[in-house]
Amino acid sequence: MIRRGRTEGWLREPIQGLHTWASFHGVKFDGIKVGPLPGFEDRGSTVIAARELIGEKAEPLMTIPKELILSKQNIELMAKSDQHLHELLHALDDFGRTTRGAVLTFLLFQATICCPGVKDVGVHTPLTEYIKYLPDELLPTFWSEEELELLDGTTLRSAVRAKMNSLLREFEAFRAATENIHWCAKLWWDEDDGMLTFDDWLRVDAMYRSRALEFPGVGDAMVPCIDMANHASGDATAALYETDDDGNAILILRHGKDILEGGEITITYGDDKGACENIFSYGFLEDSMASARIMFLNLDIPDDDPLRPAKIYVCNTAPGFRLVDKNDSIEWESDFVWLVVVNEEDGLDFKVRQTVDGGREIQAFWKESELNDTSKIRTFLEQDPLWEVFQLRAVVLMQGRVDAQLATLETLGSPTQEGLIRERPWRLATQLRKLERKMLESTRTILDKQRSALLDTETIQRYLGLIDDEDKDEEQVEEDFT
Numbered sequence: 001m002i003r004r005g006r007t008e009g010w011l012r013e014p015i016q017g018l019h020t021w022a023s024f025h026g027v028k029f030d031g032i033k034v035g036p037l038p039g040f041e042d043r044g045s046t047v048i049a050a051r052e053l054i055g056e057k058a059e060p061l062m063t064i065p066k067e068l069i070l071s072k073q074n075i076e077l078m079a080k081s082d083q084h085l086h087e088l089l090h091a092l093d094d095f096g097r098t099t100r101g102a103v104l105t106f107l108l109f110q111a112t113i114c115c116p117g118v119k120d121v122g123v124h125t126p127l128t129e130y131i132k133y134l135p136d137e138l139l140p141t142f143w144s145e146e147e148l149e150l151l152d153g154t155t156l157r158s159a160v161r162a163k164m165n166s167l168l169r170e171f172e173a174f175r176a177a178t179e180n181i182h183w184c185a186k187l188w189w190d191e192d193d194g195m196l197t198f199d200d201w202l203r204v205d206a207m208y209r210s211r212a213l214e215f216p217g218v219g220d221a222m223v224p225c226i227d228m229a230n231h232a233s234g235d236a237t238a239a240l241y242e243t244d245d246d247g248n249a250i251l252i253l254r255h256g257k258d259i260l261e262g263g264e265i266t267i268t269y270g271d272d273k274g275a276c277e278n279i280f281s282y283g284f285l286e287d288s289m290a291s292a293r294i295m296f297l298n299l300d301i302p303d304d305d306p307l308r309p310a311k312i313y314v315c316n317t318a319p320g321f322r323l324v325d326k327n328d329s330i331e332w333e334s335d336f337v338w339l340v341v342v343n344e345e346d347g348l349d350f351k352v353r354q355t356v357d358g359g360r361e362i363q364a365f366w367k368e369s370e371l372n373d374t375s376k377i378r379t380f381l382e383q384d385p386l387w388e389v390f391q392l393r394a395v396v397l398m399q400g401r402v403d404a405q406l407a408t409l410e411t412l413g414s415p416t417q418e419g420l421i422r423e424r425p426w427r428l429a430t431q432l433r434k435l436e437r438k439m440l441e442s443t444r445t446i447l448d449k450q451r452s453a454l455l456d457t458e459t460i461q462r463y464l465g466l467i468d469d470e471d472k473d474e475e476q477v478e479e480d481f482t
């Protein structure tokens, strides 16, 4: 439906019309305009200084009335005067009460009522027109199979695969929840001419993912016009977004920032985001990005682990570990790793317990202490005399995973751009492979050092039988003697 709307023109407006839309709906622009920046047209539209702007001046560059903020609260408010929207949110139950569920549903509904053939459904709002100004982002969920293969060996490959599965599940649940609503059955799900397909779900997901920002006092929301600002990190960020005392959204120039006429007013989408997340959510990487910053490597519990099924049952943490570049070092974070590296002989145990309603549940224990939250396992292990042994196992486990990831990257080498592969996916995949490979190589060196240091500890020497207690006693005697 959305693709058809874009081609036929009923779901597309040129960005030049945004100024009129904005002033008609009470949005105030002060010294700025929105459009493509000459020389950077591939970044879509952005916010541009219409005159020289001085950072010291406290007046907002944009003020967006609070009613125009596309938030969960406002969608619920609009549903009070729109019976069809209300029906939809009600049918979606819990999903309709999440911000993501409400926004995606709202966007899909707005696109539907823009369609010239759709009559007597929905109430048009300023936002019905606004979505016509939003471009379709080429996020990896729109990359072809050939383009996705370029991601093999990067952490983005599994992230996209998992996202596609979860989008498919969401879309099926959305269909199941709405197919009994008369007008949905007719407009969306009719076997012959139903308007909705999975592609529409991908498109509203991409709109939300690439444009939602977290606003103080509002939470995640899409804010018209502020969501036209492109990203720049660090000192290059020109402006900040927030809400004013009346709840309106505002864009203000950062203190000390002076922008010449024609200069770009950027915001930050989050300076700490890793390369993988930037491509995943926004479909670009900043040229200045010198590190992949954050990587999540998934892990599996080995098949020969006798406690594998129970561990999977109780596990409430992400199955893998995160690598974080802290400038002078790479640190790893994981709760899952600790669950993988300990076993029954170390003190991990599982018991089946009867619940009050007659059901059964598995409970984990560490040496008689109940482990009701597996993310807390590290706290127990740290106090154990074998703490260094567990650390060594964790380091070895992660080394294996890092080596495997590097091997995949190396096997694939540097793919060339051929066939129908588009320029942007090819460029992004190449950049990501380079950044992740560099970070993995540094991680390998760091883990190697950690392993050597752990192997030198007395606990491990003794654990490996390299020190026996008789020698130790003799040493102590000698020491006492001297």
Ligand SMILES: C[S@@+](CC[C@H](N)C(=O)[O-])C[C@H]1O[C@@H](n2cnc3c(N)ncnc32)[C@H](O)[C@@H]1O
Residues within 6 Å of the ligand: 042, 043, 044, 045, 046, 134, 135, 137, 210, 211, 227, 228, 229, 230, 231, 232, 281, 282, 283, 284, 285, 286
């Ligand atoms: C919130 S929107 C910003 C407005 C968008 N350019 C438009 O035309 O509507 C986010 C999208 O803008 C683009 N973008 C933002 N910052 C960028 C940057 N620094 N380099 C390249 N593209 C950027 C990406 O396509 C991203 O998904």
